[in-house]
Amino acid sequence: xxxxxxxxxxxxxxxxxxxxxxxxxxxxxxxxxxxxxxxxxxxxxxxxxxxxxxxxxxxxxxxxxxxxxxxxxxxxxxxxxxxxxxxxxxxxxxxxxxxxxxxxxxxxxxxxxxxxxxxxxxxxxxxxxxxxxxxxxxxxxxxxxxxxxxxxxxxxxxxxxxxxxxxxxxxxxxxxxxxxxxxxxxxxxxxxxxxxxxxxxxxxxxxxxxxxxxxxxxxxxxxxxxxxxxxxxxxxxxxxxxxxxxxxxxxxxxxxxxxxxxxxxxxxxxxxxxxxxxxxxxxxxxxxxxxxxxxxxxxxxxxxxxxxxxxxxxxxxxxxxxxxxxxxxxxxxxxxxxxxxxxxxxxxxxxxxxxxxxxxxxxxxxxxxxxxxxxxxxxxxxxxxxxxxxxxxxxxxxxxxxxxxxxxxxx
Amino acid sequence: xxxxxxxxxxxxxxxxxxxxxxxxxxxxxxxxxxxxxxxxxxxxxxxxxxxxxxxxxxxxxxxxxxxxxxxxxxxxxxxxxxxxxxxxxxxxxxxxxxxxxxxxxxxxxxxxxxxxxxxxxxxxxxxxxxxxxxxxxxxxxxxxxxxxxxxxxxxxxxxxxxxxxxxxxxxxxxxxxxxxxxxxxxxxxxxxxxxxxxxxxxxxxxxxxxxxxxxxxxxxxxxxxxxxxxxxxxxxxxxxxxxxxxxxxxxxxxxxxxxxxxxxxxxxxxxxxxxxxxxxxxxxxxxxxxxxxxxxxxxxxxxxxxxxxxxxxxxxxxxxxxxxxxxxxxxxxxxxxxxxxxxxxxxxxxxxxxxxxxxxxxxxxxxxxxxxxxxxxxxxxxxxxxxxxxxxxxxxxxxxxxxxxxxxxxx
Numbered sequence: 067x068x069x070x071x072x073x074x075x076x077x078x079x080x081x082x083x084x085x086x087x088x089x090x091x092x093x094x095x096x097x098x099x100x101x102x103x104x105x106x107x108x109x110x111x112x113x114x115x116x117x118x119x120x121x122x123x124x125x126x127x128x129x130x131x132x133x134x135x136x137x138x139x140x141x142x143x144x145x146x147x148x149x150x151x152x153x154x155x156x157x158x159x160x161x162x163x164x165x166x167x168x169x170x171x172x173x174x175x176x177x178x179x180x181x182x183x184x185x186x187x188x189x190x191x192x193x194x195x196x197x198x199x200x201x202x203x204x205x206x207x208x209x210x211x212x213x214x215x216x217x218x219x220x221x222x223x224x225x226x227x228x229x230x231x232x233x234x235x236x237x238x239x240x241x242x243x244x245x246x247x248x249x250x251x252x253x254x255x256x257x258x259x260x261x262x263x264x265x266x267x268x269x270x271x272x273x274x275x276x277x278x279x280x281x282x283x284x285x286x287x288x289x290x291x292x293x294x295x296x297x298x299x300x301x302x303x304x305x306x307x308x309x310x311x312x313x314x315x316x317x318x319x320x321x322x323x324x325x326x327x328x329x330x331x332x333x334x335x336x337x338x339x340x341x342x343x344x345x346x347x348x349x350x351x352x353x354x355x356x357x358x359x360x361x362x363x364x365x366x367x368x369x370x371x372x373x374x375x376x377x378x379x380x381x382x383x384x385x386x387x388x389x390x391x392x393x394x395x396x397x398x399x400x401x402x403x404x405x406x407x408x409x410x411x412x413x414x415x416x417x418x419x420x421x422x423x424x425x426x427x428x429x430x431x432x433x434x435x436x437x438x439x440x441x442x443x444x445x446x447x448x449x450x451x452x453x454x455x456x457x458x459x460x461x462x463x464x465x466x467x468x469x470x471x472x473x474x475x476x477x
Numbered sequence: 478x479x480x481x482x483x484x485x486x487x488x489x490x491x492x493x494x495x496x497x498x499x500x501x502x503x504x505x506x507x508x509x510x511x512x513x514x515x516x517x518x519x520x521x522x523x524x525x526x527x528x529x530x531x532x533x534x535x536x537x538x539x540x541x542x543x544x545x546x547x548x549x550x551x552x553x554x555x556x557x558x559x560x561x562x563x564x565x566x567x568x569x570x571x572x573x574x575x576x577x578x579x580x581x582x583x584x585x586x587x588x589x590x591x592x593x594x595x596x597x598x599x600x601x602x603x604x605x606x607x608x609x610x611x612x613x614x615x616x617x618x619x620x621x622x623x624x625x626x627x628x629x630x631x632x633x634x635x636x637x638x639x640x641x642x643x644x645x646x647x648x649x650x651x652x653x654x655x656x657x658x659x660x661x662x663x664x665x666x667x668x669x670x671x672x673x674x675x676x677x678x679x680x681x682x683x684x685x686x687x688x689x690x691x692x693x694x695x696x697x698x699x700x701x702x703x704x705x706x707x708x709x710x711x712x713x714x715x716x717x718x719x720x721x722x723x724x725x726x727x728x729x730x731x732x733x734x735x736x737x738x739x740x741x742x743x744x745x746x747x748x749x750x751x752x753x754x755x756x757x758x759x760x761x762x763x764x765x766x767x768x769x770x771x772x773x774x775x776x777x778x779x780x781x782x783x784x785x786x787x788x789x790x791x792x793x794x795x796x797x798x799x800x801x802x803x804x805x806x807x808x809x810x811x812x813x814x815x816x817x818x819x820x821x822x823x824x825x826x827x828x829x830x831x832x833x834x835x836x837x838x839x840x841x842x843x844x845x846x847x848x849x850x851x852x853x854x855x856x857x858x859x860x861x862x863x864x865x866x867x868x869x870x871x872x873x874x875x876x877x878x879x880x881x882x883x884x885x886x887x888x
Binding site: 074119127128163335 | 478479482488517531534535538540573580588712713714715728732735740741742743744745746
């Protein structure tokens with residue numbers, strides 16, 4: 067009798083690991099590697115927030131399982147200020163990263179999961195861990211890699227009538243870097259068909275045009291929101307996330323709370339105090355500047371990559387591009403990425419990890435391989451960002467993009 | 478179609494919550510409450526460890542999913558120094574609290590779970606979340622609330638042949654405060670019947686006689702160890718735990734790592750650096766003194782409670798006693814605790830939460846309702862602890878015990 071449950075054995079390890087291992091090997095061999103694989107904010111956590119963490123370092127009591135009341139209130143106000151929707155502090159659960167919040171959602175949820183292609187690497191394995199069936203909605207480049215209202219409705223009607231459904235939406239999107247423009251139409255379909263939406267808003271503060279759009283604005287009663295400090299606040303390794311649940315899902319929230327109490331118990335105490343500062347303090351200037359830098363670097367990469375060999379959608383948020391390589395054939399996108407890494411030192415992640423068919427020659431590129439602190443300090447408030455600055459402060463990105471572009475030209 | 482999975486709906490909320498709510502209400506009404514319900518270390522985290530946390534507060538990179546290598550190495554050395562068993566750093570997974578480690582174990586494990594009565598509140602609900610069947614082994618006061626070798630073997634043979642089995646052992650025990658004396662014999666039965674053991678060693682550093690006994694010494698190839706900073710280091714709210722897995726379970730460990738990568742990702746970065754200090758620094762003096770205080774307070778409570786109305790086993794570790802009330806009949810131990818709280822202001826937890834039959838008039842008492850920092854600072858190195866000091870530095874415990882004792886006498 068196998069010691070491990072079947073559905074767990076089947077959860078495949080992400081190809082990310084393969085690329086990371088290979089990158090490490092190349093670096094150990096003295097080769098230069100352009101780290102465009104891992105998606106981590108390059109910016110430091112704002113000093114004030116770090117100092118609040120220090121001030122609370124000695125606190126060691128268990129905080130309430132749902133999260134510090136002050137923090138839940140701060141998150142509630144933050145969401146209201148961004149979306150105009152009221153998720154009260156009673157409807158918010160603080161988690162060690164938004165990934166944990168999503169896993170608990172899957173574990174509690176009795177139904178099927180809808181995922182647009184492309185979607186973040188963890189949605190599908192999480193659904194598999196919880197034995198929720200997933201259905202992919204194919205999307206098109208011309209629709210910015212988001213489903214149209216028609217595509218969503220067809221999928222619902224074709225596949226999964228009479229079942230509970232959660233659609234997971236992530237905008238700006240990892241891996242595409244695109245922003246969803248038809249939230250209102252999607253909301254209408256969701257409402258009509260009584261499906262729920264998990265709006266993964268971990269990148270929404272990194273929308274380059276500065277607007278914070280959320281499907282909760284158009285469908286508050288059916289939208290769960292997840293978010294956290296990892297991206298906009300540069301605090302990936304801190305592990306602070308949340309999930310906000312609409313009023314009519316009170317019972318579901320109760321199950322999430324039970325699961326929280328039987329897993330991580332409560333989030334690290336000093337960190338929760340620091341997060342109060344992050345969500346209630348004024349970090350608009352920090353956000354504006356980091357967005358400006360990411361937009362500048364993203365556009366530089368975009369302009370220098372797009373060609374008759376590389377299809378690309380312009381960057382609109384987060385810190386990703388999703389190049390598709392034309393005129394080349396490898397067994398799958400994993401092999402494509404291995405070959406690119408070998409030939410150029412540029413580490414990318416294969417599109418197959420994000421729901422694309424393995425044969426599609428598509429990859430995710432994270433343009434964060436630069437010293438964010440240095441770049442941030444060099445940009446004046448309301449200052450302009452030039453290509454010259456990108457060349458000066460993000461030399462690895464510039465060099466890696468050039469190598470990748472040349473590689474594609476030789477295909 | 479229910480929105481929540483059946484097995485999750487069935488996970489009952491701990492009666493702890495009911496008692497906590499009731500306590501809060503009483504406090505809000507201006508009544509004095511003796512907080513003997515919640516089990517939290519009263520001592521501060523050692524200053525040096527707090528200062529390492531501060532020094533690393535600005536670090537925000539994601540650490541490796543399995544945990545910082547330096548920390549895994551420190552935990553490996555710590556376990557070797559305590560048990561003489563080598564769990565290499567590759568065999569250790571760092572988790573946000575040992576509870577999370579145990580849940581992941583349940584989620585991955587394909588088999589049944591053996592729990593001695595009494596056992597910690599979360600083992601059974603965690604098994605239910607992961608749909609693992611649990612079997613209780615009844616234990617006796619005269620055997621210190623641990624199963625005998627015979628009792629263990631009978632349960633294995635009677636119930637669950639041809640299945641994978643994990644026995645969860647916790648010594649010193651929550652809720653009984655007893656130490657398991659027959660680990661060697663239990664190990665023999667486990668080995669013979671090829672069952673696995675999860676040794677929950679979260680309290681083992683708080684064994685009052687100073688010895689660290691672990692079933693891994695007698696059955697290293699089949700013992701998983703979980704532990705963390707919550708109890709011996711006073712850092713419950715910090716959420717830092719680990720699980721150590723024997724070599725022959727490499728595949729199982731791989732599944733745990735996959736689950737880690739799909740849930741919490743990695744533990745808070747500054748905290749992991751602080752934990753390196755906790756596991757590699759010399760905290761023997763701190764441990765000795767906190768053990769001495771807990772032993773002194775525990776014995777005071779024991780001596781002033783035991784009577785012909787209250788059965789008690791002497792405290793040997795952790796910070797719990799498990800009084801059984803004679804000559805009284807309530808509907809169940811939950812009602813017993815509610816009545817005690819109403820009549821005396823003493824908050825206890827019902828034995829039914831720990832696996833006892835609800836009708837058994839038994840409860841858990843945590844004797845940590847005192848200012849641990851103050852007490853610790855007042856105790857000289859190698860100084861003696863007197864009843865007078867307990868009365869001075871743990872007045873709530875002294876008063877609450879008196880009220881409880883008087884209440885029992887009037888039954």
